[in-house]
Amino acid sequence: MDDTDRRLLALLQEDATRSYAALGQAVGLSAAATHERVRKLREQGVIRRTAAEVDPAAVGKGVLAFVLVDATSWMGDSGAELAALPEIEEAHVVAGSASVLVKVRTSTTERLQDVLRGLYGIDGVSGTRATVVLDTLFERPVTP
């Protein structure tokens, strides 16, 4: 993982459709060498996958909220139950006053309420504190 790899990662994060030739030119390498480095980055798991990034609003997910979930028991193993709610985009075990923090994206606030109801249905959940997002200033990839 040298500096060239980091530059490749940065380029691929903003646009993974670039050809290896263009990519190589940007970092001063041949297309073949570039291909080889990217292949290794994939193999090592540094690049998890290459995916299309979809605009949530365009697929009817206009409501975003972060929900702190309080629980009376350990919830580190409830990943599957949380994943069963398809509107939950991320779930993290956190330190602090809550047990779990989830990021929820729904079409409407009514649907958000349904998700909160779903959360209460999970064993051990004793409360939720939702923070509704009014406007997203920016979202960007990690800077390597």
Add this chain to the structure above:
Amino acid sequence: MDDTDRRLLALLQEDATRSYAALGQAVGLSAAATHERVRKLREQGVIRRTAAEVDPAAVGKGVLAFVLVDATSWMGDSGAELAALPEIEEAHVVAGSASVLVKVRTSTTERLQDVLRGLYGIDGVSGTRATVVLDTLFERPVTP
């Protein structure tokens, strides 16, 4: 935006390296027709971009935290100042007891502290409440 488009989006979200031929076969369309639909989805902005997803841990970003930022003035226009902290991955204006919620990824907790210090340097910021992530259960794309 019909059901075929939604299926294409789902497929491209899990792996955008698939060929149009394979993609078309999965939804029962020719490669050319698939190409055309994807082109339109891009043009309309439904697909924002296609990007490589990098494992944060592999690039030395092992610490994740969500920080609620309290402020004494309106912060909806402070996007640029927040974006100047490169460790901030997302920034949202929120309803509730705080003004802004940011997602921060750093190498160490010391660097997290530096980011918090940076936040206090922004005009109007009067406090921060950080919630540190212990374990990420899952992160997944929006379900169209």
Add this chain to the structure above:
DNA sequence: GCCGCCGGTCGGTGTCATCCACGCCGGGTT
């Protein structure tokens, strides 16, 4: 019923991903 349009299939072409053989360079060994 006719016309125009949207969305599809089919076929061709230039580009690109991908593989292979070879060469360069630096570190460790004798």
Add this chain to the structure above:
DNA sequence: AACCCGGCGTGGATGACACCGACCGGCGGC
């Protein structure tokens, strides 16, 4: 110092694929 060896890069070949244009069928509006 000379040698060897492994990793990394280059150049070229080839087969697949993205991309484009021509054509066609169904559907809705006049």
